[in-house]
Amino acid sequence: MSPRTARSARYYYKSDRLKPLRAFCQVARLGSVSRAADALFLSQPAVSLQLQALERDYGVPLFERIGRRLNLTAAGETLYDMARPLVDGIDGLESAFRDRLQTMSAGRLDIACGNSTLLYLMPPLVAAYRAAHADVALRLHTVTGPEGLAMLRADEVDFAVGAVPDVPGDVIYAPVHVYDPMLITPKGHPLASIPHPRLEDLSGHGLVMPPQHLTTYRQVDYTFQRARVPYTVAMEASGGWEVIKQYVAMGLGISIVSGICLGEADRDRLEARSLAEHFPQRSYGVVVRKGRYLSQQARDFIELLRPGLLARDSSEGGPSER
Template identity: 45%
Template structure:
């Protein structure tokens, strides 16, 4: 004779998934879509969870829902439990010293993914073919947010300022260089100053990225004005527009292949 656990315990994992996904999407309909369930199913699972724990996890105002303090506490407890279950195989493999299965998520900017990581990713895949690698193209604060929320295992990118809550280690050092069109007045110079750059408009990555902040900081510290004629995402785009004579740019030397129709000035 076998004794089965109560049905509510068998369904608890589903209930917690429904609850957590609703918290994350802030909407029962969207949670249902994410979990490939119907909206009534999600609602029933949440209500069953509330009955079992004798709490209210959401305040309902028509179609709008708002998480309660009890709901926030439950989410704080349930989220790591679900992640632990989802990552059970990977965690077991890691603890047992076996790195033949699992997932590795790396967050990095486009230039790092494009120019720096390919060789290392290829080498890692040769050694650990069973590990699924995810490369997330995120930079700056967005990339650090992924790291802090455990959406990524580690990040590779420039560290303008130290982060007290993160452990980091310098891996590479690259110079910043000036690129100009081949027919530009600065093209034949072997050395330039910030004052030499001032008359010409710069093409830079979006201002929320580390590179912009670094350039801005250098000019500001030296009291030298500068102007930006174009913001463009991605070094390849920036190089292309400099080639077209739209402006000049200060770029990380990692993005240069030697095949560009540009003058490069250290």
């Protein structure tokens, strides 16, 4: 081989490290250029050329001939220890990738929810999803509104389900269910006989309210203040709607709750009347970060929330946006 040809071969193979390294590893395994060439479906001269280019590139001999077999030199042993995992990894990449795709077809689904959503809206959906997709690792994260938005922005969850009074510009919100604000009272309470209670009717009765920093308290306060109707808070109770319903049922006051928290079991201990004339309805829906790709697992769950939602919203930049 002329110096010019050797120089050309050296730089040709330097542009593709994998080919000479693969040839080197095969010769190291089989101890023969001819066997390595057969294994690689190459000619013997092609394998020899790659080994020569590799030795010139590194500036050290990698093999020594003992009888008819090629054995690794000390430098060759070092290179083989380093190159073998890389070559095996590349050669096995397609198979490993396909195996990983099969695993991903089961996959994992992370959903952020508020307490009310998790307690009242999600149970039947989770049961139906688990029945259809038992191989998916489902994780429900109980969060406040700001926490849920932070998880969405950090891609720590696939999507969120809940109420979003103010929708930020970097997320998409698709309402799914809408609930009336409801007055709840104990059984036999005077307000229970009024089909359409006014704010003035509520004024003389103590309210059992969630903490002041929550949306419900702020909305109640705003509505009474705007109407210039006085009201009284008998007690504040943290812990969610179930705690508030319990205290109302005990006769410790009345309350204004979202209709999402009222079920058949409450009929035996509470009276409920819609206050939609005075307070805004509350919607619960799917919240997705703009540009977020929805996995098949996420799409399957959203389809349970409301069939056809993804198909309808795709033309409007809804949850199916990618």
